[in-house]
Amino acid sequence: MTDETLLAALAKALAHPARIRILRLLQATPGCIGGEIVGAVGLAQSTVSEHLRILKGAGIIHGEIDGPRICYALNPAALVPLTGFLAGLIPTPAGACCLPATEVPA
Amino acid sequence: MTDETLLAALAKALAHPARIRILRLLQATPGCIGGEIVGAVGLAQSTVSEHLRILKGAGIIHGEIDGPRICYALNPAALVPLTGFLAGLIPTPAGACCLPATEVPA
DNA sequence: CGCTTTGATCGTAGATCGACGATAATCATT
């Protein structure tokens, strides 16, 4: 897997509104969530499971078995290469260090 | 276009190794380049033109007509929403401000 | 052991993507 292929694979995993929404849900939820994701994105259970599989395959999320349900959580470290690549493309505006984030973690 | 759709569209525009490569080429090239991109990515001219069209459609690059050729250049501002979203997902490691970039612009 | 709940997997259908060759369009030059 070349570097460009890795970055493209990460981007592809993000390249769907439902997956963006899922990531936002996971970010906004303190603990772990399972089936609530299905109701929140408004798609069929099998479709949501597929989106979760794609995110899992890219390493962006991971799920642990927690009794009968599964505990999904973000794995932000997987996104570091892509974020770094993008940050490298954007010239920081004269002395500024951080990019303007659309949402700041609490 | 919802916010999630915008982020997904930006990610989709990046979701191909050839397009990552093209962005790196544009970043590494001081001025404008046109047909050299075709040789650099190793795909057919029509295929490269299609990738350029996708990047243009997402607003990530723009091309100006410069005589018989076209001058392509990065438009990093278009990537700010996606970069901000990703930066918001990654918890900055205790006081650190900047993310570790995979490549730093010269 | 049966039953329920939860999530993954299968099979399918339509849409989109990615690549190419061929062709058209645009501009500078002759």
Add this chain to the structure above:
DNA sequence: AATGATTATCGTCGATCTACGATCAAAGCG
């Protein structure tokens, strides 16, 4: 006007994506 160079567009093919219902697998409970 004709030519050559450069880029865009068209048509097509195979591959992949997305979504769904149906079904299967695993874990807890009575």
